[in-house]
Amino acid sequence: MIERGKINDNQFRVLVILFIFGPAVLLETSLLAAAAKQDAWISAVVGVGIGLLIVWLYTKIGSKFPERNLFEKLEYVFGKWIGKIVSLLFFFFFFQLAAHILRNIGDFVTVHIMPETPIHFVEIIFLCIVIMGVRLGLEPIARTGEILFPWVIFFFFIMIVSLPPEFKIENIKPVFEGGIKPILKGSTTVIAFPFMESILFLMIYPYVNKIKEANKAFFTGALIGGGVLILISVYTILVLGADFTARNVYPSYALAKKINIADFFQRIEAIVAGMWFISIFYKLTICFYASTVGLAQILNLKEYRSLTLPLGMIMVVLSIIISPSMAEFMSYLPKYEFPFNLTFGLFFPLLFLVVAKIRKKTGKEPMNQTKGDGL
Amino acid sequence: MLASIGIVVTALMMAVIEVPYLLRKRLKRELWAFSALLAFGTSLSILHVLKVPLPSPHEWIAFLYKPLSDVIYRTLQ
Numbered sequence: 001m002i003e004r005g006k007i008n009d010n011q012f013r014v015l016v017i018l019f020i021f022g023p024a025v026l027l028e029t030s031l032l033a034a035a036a037k038q039d040a041w042i043s044a045v046v047g048v049g050i051g052l053l054i055v056w057l058y059t060k061i062g063s064k065f066p067e068r069n070l071f072e073k074l075e076y077v078f079g080k081w082i083g084k085i086v087s088l089l090f091f092f093f094f095f096q097l098a099a100h101i102l103r104n105i106g107d108f109v110t111v112h113i114m115p116e117t118p119i120h121f122v123e124i125i126f127l128c129i130v131i132m133g134v135r136l137g138l139e140p141i142a143r144t145g146e147i148l149f150p151w152v153i154f155f156f157f158i159m160i161v162s163l164p165p166e167f168k169i170e171n172i173k174p175v176f177e178g179g180i181k182p183i184l185k186g187s188t189t190v191i192a193f194p195f196m197e198s199i200l201f202l203m204i205y206p207y208v209n210k211i212k213e214a215n216k217a218f219f220t221g222a223l224i225g226g227g228v229l230i231l232i233s234v235y236t237i238l239v240l241g242a243d244f245t246a247r248n249v250y251p252s253y254a255l256a257k258k259i260n261i262a263d264f265f266q267r268i269e270a271i272v273a274g275m276w277f278i279s280i281f282y283k284l285t286i287c288f289y290a291s292t293v294g295l296a297q298i299l300n301l302k303e304y305r306s307l308t309l310p311l312g313m314i315m316v317v318l319s320i321i322i323s324p325s326m327a328e329f330m331s332y333l334p335k336y337e338f339p340f341n342l343t344f345g346l347f348f349p350l351l352f353l354v355v356a357k358i359r360k361k362t363g364k365e366p367m368n369q370t371k372g373d374g375l
Numbered sequence: 376m377l378a379s380i381g382i383v384v385t386a387l388m389m390a391v392i393e394v395p396y397l398l399r400k401r402l403k404r405e406l407w408a409f410s411a412l413l414a415f416g417t418s419l420s421i422l423h424v425l426k427v428p429l430p431s432p433h434e435w436i437a438f439l440y441k442p443l444s445d446v447i448y449r450t451l452q
Contacts, residue, residue, distance in 0.1 A: 096432055185451040299408050306397055306409045309389040313416035321429045332433050339443040340436050 002296055002304055005139035007204070009213035013221040014145045015286060016201060018152065020225025022283035023104045024194040026252050026276050028229060029236040031334050033245035035186035038172055040242065043183045044233040047190025048226035054195050054345065055222040059215040061349055062202055064356060066211040070202035071297045077356050084298055086348060091294045093344045094200050095311075098287035099319040102127060105280050106319065107326050112253060113270065123316050126281070131308045133285045134292060138207055141285055148278050155275035156228070158268070162259045163235055171241040190229065192338040194283075196345025198222065203290040249326055252276075288315070378424040386417040 007015075032040035032047075065073050070090065075083030106123040114122065133141050201218060208214035236251045239258055245251040253276075256269035292311055296304035323329040390413065397406045422429060 181451050185448065188447070188451075296408075299404065301405050301408060302402060303405060306393045306402075306405050307412060309393065310409060310412035310416045313386070313389070314412070314419060317416070317419045317423045317429075318432070321423065321431050323431060323433050328433070332437070335444050335448070336433075336437055336440050339440040339447060342443075 002293055002302070003138055003204075003207055005137050005142075006207055006209045007138060007142040008209055009217040011142035011146055012201075012204070012208045012214055013217035013224075014149045015142060015204075015282060016198065016218055016221025017225045017228075018145060018149065018279045018282040019198060019201070019286055020194045020222055021152070021228055021275075021279040022194060023101055023276070023280050024190075025229060025232050025279075026108065026250050027104065027333075028190060028193065029233045029245055029251045030248055030330070031189040032186045032233055033237065033242045033251070035189065035334065036182045037178065037246070038174070038237055038242040039176060039178065039183050040186060040237050040245070041172070041230065041234045042175075043186030044190055044230045046183060047187030047195075048230055050187065051191050051195030051226060052219070052222055054191065055198060055219055057346075057349055058199055058202060059218050061352060062205040062218065063211060063215060064353075067206050069204070069206050069293075069297075070199070071294050073202070074352065077352055077359065087294065087298050090344060090348070091291055091298060094203075094287055094291040094294060095315070096318070096322070097197055097200070098284060098291055099315050099322050101280060101284045101287060102315060102319040103322060103329070105277075105284070107329075108250060108253075108273075108276070111326070112250065113273070120316065120320065123319060126284075127312050127316060130281065130285050130288055131312050134289045134308050135305050138204060138289065141282075141289065145282055152275045152278050155272050159256055159259065159272055160231070160235075162261055162265065163239055163255070165261070166258050167238045168241070169238070171238055188338040189334055192341040192345070193333070194225070195222065196341040199345050199349065200287060200290040203293060204286070249330060288312075379421045382417060382420045382424065386413055389413060 028044075029040060032043050036043040061070075061073070065076060068076060071083075071087040074086050074090070077083070078086055102123050105126055106119040109122045110117060110119045133144070198218075205211075205214060205218075208217070232252055232255075236245045236255050239255055240248070240251060244254070248254050253269055253273065256272040257267070259268055259272075260266040288308075288311075292304045292307050295307055295311070301307075323332060393409055394406070397409065419429070
């Protein structure tokens, strides 16, 4: 076993919430409003509903061979070589996901907070902390998650209670103007990002001490995260309106700028941004953790910590070259994110379940055999 | 040029941090993996600071998934 730590179900739930919350809350409403206009919130509801079904599918996979993580499961079910190839594809998926998140935080800081600082420096400094966390292992990551989570709730709470005076109910009208198709189009972005990405939690599934509780924690975590996503999309549409939301890359940040109580309590967006720093940090740490541990398993290594520094170096370059500009990024996401994530978030999981079932029927599966390979 | 030197120095620092531990524990496979990744990372970073145009994974994904994306979003049009 490459990871010896154990986390409890509450810590796991916190990680899932922070993961779903992550950059999705920051970026998603813009994509939603671009597709479904003032019906973006209906789109979010539909997307979260389907997303939860997908999470339910992942919990099914998680409870199959519960003592193995995703890559071990793949190797077990598909056989050694095909399993390794599929695992390698999953590694690239996780790694490009981590690069995306790093780019998101880099862009966010250089656009809104420190415009004169080169993006590389922001990313390197952020990544240093992430590498530190990954080297310490899963247990410390989960425990700090538990400590920092109340802060995220606190910042989120400030935003939720101080914005209702800014609501303009006419922003949300007319409901169902474009019919069902734009709503479904918007919901594809929510399903892909963040729900299909949550398949990487199967990498840390076996390290939750009770598997039954883990299933429950995964689902409730996704439910809470999805609820937050819906709430934020309702808020952005009500306060900013569909047009402004669609044209803004970070509508939730613009939303926080609107906070103004009695012309005194205002311009607190940089403080509220704290919740994005915390949640993006966790999403990035989990992605980076899953990709390093995964690569170590593909190469049959005994420990993964030595891979963190070189992989971090590659990731900084990858996050810069992955897209030439934020504009390209925002036009890439609604077009290719869903089909691409469909491969890893739906096709391979279903294939896994089908192959596992066939092998069980034909009796080719060594059910009672103890785990080999020393992993 | 200065940036490339900086990258090489950073890579050497990473090697100083990791290699003694790996040698002491006789983790040969890990040492190979570390060295290969570090060499790849260093060359990639140097190419990047020398402004050599590197292919973006987005282009590959867009190339591979264009048909599927077209099918999905045409039905939702």
